[in-house]
Amino acid sequence: MHTVVLENVVKTHGQVVAVDDVTLSIKSGEFFSILGPSGSGKTTILRLIAGLDVPDSGTITLQQRIVNADPPHVRPVNMVFQHYALFPHMTVFENIAFGLRMHRQSRQDIREAVEEMVALVRLKGKTQRFPAQLSGGEQQRVALARALVNRPVVLLLDEPLAALDQQLRQDMQAELKRLQQEVNATFICVTHQQDEALMLSDRLGVMHRGTLLQVGTPQEIYEQPVSSTVAKFIGLSNSLSGMVTRTENNFCWIQAEAFPTVMARCPEGGVEHGSATVMVRPERLHISVDGPVNGYENTFPAIVHHVVFHGNEMFYQFRLRNDAIWTARVPIAGTHARPLVPGQSVYLQWAAHDGLVLSS
Amino acid sequence: MIHLPSHSLPLPLKCSFWAAALLLIVFFLFPLLVVFGVSLASRGLYGGVEWVGTLENYRRLADPLLGMIFLRSILFASMTTLVCALVGFPLAYAVARVSQRWQLVFLTLVMIPFWTNFLVRTYAWILILRADGVFNSLLIQLGVQSEPLSLLFTDFAVGIGLVYGYLPFMVLPLIVAIERIPPQLEEAAYDLYASMGGMFRHVILPLSKPGFIAGGVLVFIPSLGAFITPYLLGGGQKMLIGTLIQQEFLISRDWPFGSALSFGLMGIVLMLGFVVSRTFLGRSAR
Numbered sequence A: 001m002h003t004v005v006l007e008n009v010v011k012t013h014g015q016v017v018a019v020d021d022v023t024l025s026i027k028s029g030e031f032f033s034i035l036g037p038s039g040s041g042k043t044t045i046l047r048l049i050a051g052l053d054v055p056d057s058g059t060i061t062l063q064q065r066i067v068n069a070d071p072p073h074v075r076p077v078n079m080v081f082q083h084y085a086l087f088p089h090m091t092v093f094e095n096i097a098f099g100l101r102m103h104r105q106s107r108q109d110i111r112e113a114v115e116e117m118v119a120l121v122r123l124k125g126k127t128q129r130f131p132a133q134l135s136g137g138e139q140q141r142v143a144l145a146r147a148l149v150n151r152p153v154v155l156l157l158d159e160p161l162a163a164l165d166q167q168l169r170q171d172m173q174a175e176l177k178r179l180q181q182e183v184n185a186t187f188i189c190v191t192h193q194q195d196e197a198l199m200l201s202d203r204l205g206v207m208h209r210g211t212l213l214q215v216g217t218p219q220e221i222y223e224q225p226v227s228s229t230v231a232k233f234i235g236l237s238n239s240l241s242g243m244v245t246r247t248e249n250n251f252c253w254i255q256a257e258a259f260p261t262v263m264a265r266c267p268e269g270g271v272e273h274g275s276a277t278v279m280v281r282p283e284r285l286h287i288s289v290d291g292p293v294n295g296y297e298n299t300f301p302a303i304v305h306h307v308v309f310h311g312n313e314m315f316y317q318f319r320l321r322n323d324a325i326w327t328a329r330v331p332i333a334g335t336h337a338r339p340l341v342p343g344q345s346v347y348l349q350w351a352a353h354d355g356l357v358l359s360s
Numbered sequence B: 001m002i003h004l005p006s007h008s009l010p011l012p013l014k015c016s017f018w019a020a021a022l023l024l025i026v027f028f029l030f031p032l033l034v035v036f037g038v039s040l041a042s043r044g045l046y047g048g049v050e051w052v053g054t055l056e057n058y059r060r061l062a063d064p065l066l067g068m069i070f071l072r073s074i075l076f077a078s079m080t081t082l083v084c085a086l087v088g089f090p091l092a093y094a095v096a097r098v099s100q101r102w103q104l105v106f107l108t109l110v111m112i113p114f115w116t117n118f119l120v121r122t123y124a125w126i127l128i129l130r131a132d133g134v135f136n137s138l139l140i141q142l143g144v145q146s147e148p149l150s151l152l153f154t155d156f157a158v159g160i161g162l163v164y165g166y167l168p169f170m171v172l173p174l175i176v177a178i179e180r181i182p183p184q185l186e187e188a189a190y191d192l193y194a195s196m197g198g199m200f201r202h203v204i205l206p207l208s209k210p211g212f213i214a215g216g217v218l219v220f221i222p223s224l225g226a227f228i229t230p231y232l233l234g235g236g237q238k239m240l241i242g243t244l245i246q247q248e249f250l251i252s253r254d255w256p257f258g259s260a261l262s263f264g265l266m267g268i269v270l271m272l273g274f275v276v277s278r279t280f281l282g283r284s285a286r
């Protein structure tokens, strides 16, 4: 069953088309992330669902009911704002109780619901403080509790972890996932942290300049991006442009200037002849120091350009013949006893099924 | 909360503190002391000041007639403050929430009255309110009223004049307070099921409190001591404390008693301020 359905939704701010013909269905109980660069319209989508913005055209359906004309306070949806928007003159308790008070619930019910929620977000003993007396992570949890206590059908989160430092963000990611499973609500979460989106979401959508480029599970999007824009946005990727010369059995052959013919997977829907881009993930590259080895369809000579130590793995940057820079990720425990040094000549090798052709 | 300058303060701050203190002493404390001195003297035969140390003037304050005047003045000032708050709040909210360009226009409109003399503006109200004035002609022309209403020289006229005169002092602090409230808090309230009324009651009004307090003080105190408006628009029929003090100084030439009255007024302001701050500021001790 779909809780939230957007059909051909358009929203403009003067000249700017913030959301451009977006169609999207979100399933009940799903953790859905919207990922995209700054200004791509992510916040606007959340505001449209919450009722804080009204679409120029298209329909928004919540639980099989068109809600285009409903003001925010009648929608069974709550939002966690980017900078929390906690009420500074209310205590933690009063902040969390706000929605229930507006719903005119009894004092007893409010107290019980708030206490339950306070336990859930681990804020016991801090309910009489004011927001200014809380740390960033605590404020964030108050914002979550204030929305969740209303048992919304859909919880909208606008970059809920953006203001937190790395360590806290990781803790809160786990917390978010736990909360979602515990309350069993639909979460729609905006982020521009790709690792966060890949980790948390059941499915995610990638936005770019107001349009939704692709929707799918993290794995689908990582392994089968529909375009190089998506591929570049999700995870690191290496790319090479050329012309498609032949397709056969879901494989394509690509001719790039100054390179031998490249063989790679075709995308789901096939590919037209003409210009295209080959994309290879950094962890799929094999580095051969002493000449090419067998078992890989593609081999590029390359020069080591830059070496970055990344804790448990090494990041190598290579310069190809066309001066493009490619990146490879190699676990430290891997086969390379001797780390590579800049200037060294090597061969980058990769199997045909590890490369993906995207029409550009 | 007042922090006296500690020795660790940087030099510029120290200098400005002492400059402020000096200004206060010269322009505020010193005149106050002079007035206090006069209040302990007695009126000479021909209106001069005879320097005899006496509490006679303060004893005269206990007159029940004076009590009535004080009470009436407090009532007028309270009503003025209340009406200014009621009228000023929607105005301030609108100014605080429109776009930058309109904000300038609105602010200018609020400030324009300050560009002309207060006396002139009060005379303008006489022209509007009197029997053959603008307001009555309008009512008669529209057929709402066949006889002109007698508006001038009433409490109503005094009230209008006071509200008109002091409204900007309420509106400006309110604008500042409301502008500081992030619009996102309003959205959060709506998102949490508040209606528009609920949003104002639970978010905007409580967060505008600093504006109401500053505006209230700025309106209440001068309207308590106002004398031009009650004199011109009220025809001096009902005595208010401001008009009385003015009379003591300029007409009866009883400076010592006028000074004692001024101190009585100050005492009342301080007392009311204390009571009000106790009741309204108690909770948000932050």
Ligand SMILES: Nc1ncnc2c1ncn2[C@@H]1O[C@H](COP(=O)(O)OP(=O)(O)OP(=O)(O)O)[C@@H](O)[C@H]1O
Pocket: A013, A014, A016, A017, A018, A036, A037, A038, A039, A040, A041, A042, A043, A044, A045, A192
């Ligand atoms: N109130 C507004 N008035 C004018 N333009 C707006 C308004 N709100 C958003 N926009 C524009 O609409 C576009 C989409 O904005 P939106 O806030 O949805 O982006 P976003 O994806 O959330 O970006 P970010 O990651 O920076 O938060 C942007 O180009 C922005 O400038």
Ligand SMILES: [Mg+2]
Pocket: A042, A043, A044, A082, A158
């Ligand atoms: Mg945003």
